[in-house]
Amino acid sequence: MHIAITGAAGFLGQRLVKQLLERGELRQQPITRLTLLDQVEAPQPAAGSVEVTSVALDITQPGALDSVLKQCPDVIYHLAAVVSSAAEADLELGMRVNFDATRALLEGCRKQGLDGTRLIMASSVAAYGGELPEVLDDMTALHPQNSYGAQKAMCELLINDYSRRGLIDGLVLRLPTIVIRPGRPNAAASSFASSILREPLNGEEAVCPVPTELPMFVMSPGKVVAALIHGAELPREALAPFRAFMLPGITVTVAEMLAALRDVAGEKAFALVRHEPDPRIEAIVTSWPARFDTAKAKQLGFVGDDNFKQIIDAFVTEPS
DSSP states (O other), rough: EEEEEEOOOOOOOHHHHHHHHHHHHEEEEEEEEEEEESSSOOOOOOOOTSEEEEOOOOOTTTTHHHHHHTTOEEEEEOOOOOOOOHHHOOOHHHIIIIHHHHHHHHHHHHHHTTTTTEEEEEGGOOOOOOOOOOSTTTOOOOOOSSHHHHHHHHHHHHHHHHHHTTTTTEEEEOOEEEEESSSOOOSSTTTTHHHHHHHTTTTTEEEESSSSOOOEEEEHHHHHHHHHHEEEEEEEGTTOOOOOEEEEEEEEEEEHHHHHHHHHHOOHTTTHHHHHHHHHHHHHTTTTTTOOOOOOHHHOOOOOOOOOHHHHHOOOOOOO
């Protein structure tokens, strides 16, 4: 089993690599090769008998993925992306990385005849937006309100069409907002959702840029990685006809997130969060829906978190 991962040096990519190596098999076949792709060379993990190759490349360059695709990977995880605020600030950059590179990847798979390769792309709740029902499902029309969401939505349609044609075996997982991410805040508009928990848990101040009544649809890193792995094992026929759906997150307001922080870490940690409105962040995040019927994902065996305290506990006990 040969698995290729774009965006492999990132937080989600590194967790996925670790879990795949610990698992050792996929589709009841031993994992023999991992090809890790990113702008910078991904850290080389202790891999035992698995052949791990880390390649630093710019996937927006013509033919950048040709040499990898010629090796006919069985599974491709497409995690590489420019995050929400960065894509909104720089339209050309977002289009090159989020859309053009995905189209090039699909075309590369077509030219190499990789019709049996499972290609899993991480999409986002940002693909939705506009006037929406109170509770959404997988077939709610996509009407993104920012460039990042629009780019992800376009990629979803392409992957569905290439799969309909039998050119690839595609799957799109729409990710809820992932909390709690380790490390430091990044350019994602949703970065604050981790920061207002992670920093106080580490004894540091954090800034909350949105109203506390804002609801969000969230999922822990561990459950997201488990979903990525599960997605590679689902039979092809279970995914048709539409291959994009939302993972089973939970709905929680920012106030409820902070209340859970206080319950776990006390008043001292709770007091480290300052409230400083940021209209730019608020405009992006408030366009994302927060309530979903995820019946399809659950029927296919995807599992979410039970409650928000469980998400905090997972971070405290497994901070890496």
